Amino acid sequence: MTFRLPRHPRPARSSLRPPTFTGGLHDARTATAVGRWLGVAFAVCFATGLVSHYLQHPPDWLADHLPTRPSWGYRLTQGLHVATGLAAIVLLLVKLWAVYPRLFAWPPVRSLRHALERLSVALLVASAVFQLLTGLLNIVEWYPWPFSFVPVHFAVAWIVAGSILLHIAVKAPEIAAHWGRRSSGTLELPAESAVDRRSLLLGTGAAVGVVTLTTVGQSFTPLKTFDLLAPRHPDHGPQGLPVNRTAAAAGVSERGLRTWRLEVAGPRPYALTLDDLLAMPRSAVR
Numbered sequence: 165m166t167f168r169l170p171r172h173p174r175p176a177r178s179s180l181r182p183p184t185f186t187g188g189l190h191d192a193r194t195a196t197a198v199g200r201w202l203g204v205a206f207a208v209c210f211a212t213g214l215v216s217h218y219l220q221h222p223p224d225w226l227a228d229h230l231p232t233r234p235s236w237g238y239r240l241t242q243g244l245h246v247a248t249g250l251a252a253i254v255l256l257l258v259k260l261w262a263v264y265p266r267l268f269a270w271p272p273v274r275s276l277r278h279a280l281e282r283l284s285v286a287l288l289v290a291s292a293v294f295q296l297l298t299g300l301l302n303i304v305e306w307y308p309w310p311f312s313f314v315p316v317h318f319a320v321a322w323i324v325a326g327s328i329l330l331h332i333a334v335k336a337p338e339i340a341a342h343w344g345r346r347s348s349g350t351l352e353l354p355a356e357s358a359v360d361r362r363s364l365l366l367g368t369g370a371a372v373g374v375v376t377l378t379t380v381g382q383s384f385t386p387l388k389t390f391d392l393l394a395p396r397h398p399d400h401g402p403q404g405l406p407v408n409r410t411a412a413a414a415g416v417s418e419r420g421l422r423t424w425r426l427e428v429a430g431p432r433p434y435a436l437t438l439d440d441l442l443a444m445p446r447s448a449v450r
């Protein structure tokens with residue numbers, strides 16, 4: 165007995181056209197809805213990052229005017245910085261998922277204006293991914309790169325901020341058309357898309373909520389019981405502060421402390437040993 169294998173149609177010769185995406189949620193309404201929250205998260209992250217930077221590296225003209233109170237202020241701004249940065253990771257993933265078909269649009273470049281627009285989107289995506297990824301690795305103190313984290317993180321923050329503003333300006337007509345509860349113009353989508361989008365946004369909100377709840381306890385002590393994913397914990401250390409690095413991890417040893425000096429620069433520079441510091445009167449600030 166002979167068997168004939170079924171004939172498969174020959175695969176078509178590979179065409180240069182990319183596949184078409186038909187998913188209802190890869191649309192401007194979803195991009196706007198997620199983009200709004202992403203914009204807020206990046207704005208808060210950028211502002212609190214600037215606070216941190218200028219408190220630690222104040223320009224001369226500002227140094228004498230920066231507030232030192234309330235003592236919990238820095239904890240609040242840093243807590244917000246890390247929380248919004250972590251939330252932005254979830255939002256960025258959803259946003260990129262919503263818009264990725266546009267990255268394969270054909271033809272890839274239609275005009276000089278379109279080429280420049282795509283270049284700005286490439287810069288936006290690269291800088292946003294870089295910023296969030298390096299920020300995430302920084303909180304777990306893993307530095308698998310040859311550059312110094314702080315100056316690069318600070319510089320790239322400006323690139324992200326600038327490219328988000330440019331992106332919003334370029335997409336302004338689409339953002340305006342899809343900002344409200346109902347999209348305006350001729351781009352109305354079928355009712356099922358609205359249900360799917362609501363589910364996607366609810367799922368995204370829930371994911372952001374879980375990430376925030378399981379990390380924010382490192383700065384917001386009432387929620388420290390839920391602090392499961394954050395690498396810092398407010399209970400590590402004598403002052404109830406979430407420390408970046410313990411003394412042991414930073415290599416501070418008994419022997420090192422004997423020769424340690426605090427050098428105070430200024431018009432009348434002086435140096436203090438640890439014993440000098442310990443002999444000084446103490447005061448507590450809340």
Ligand code: HEM
Nearest residue numbers: 191192195196199200203263266285288289292335338339
């Ligand atoms: C880090 C922040 C952001 C990133 C990485 C990002 C990324 C992208 C990418 C890769 C595209 C597709 C590129 C293209 O259409 O040429 C896109 C499209 C779009 N984005 Fe953003 N975006 C961000 C923030 C925002 C914000 C804050 C808004 C305003 C609410 C927004 C609204 C839109 C809109 C309306 C589109 C067009 C979607 C479409 O027509 O299907 N984006 N975004």
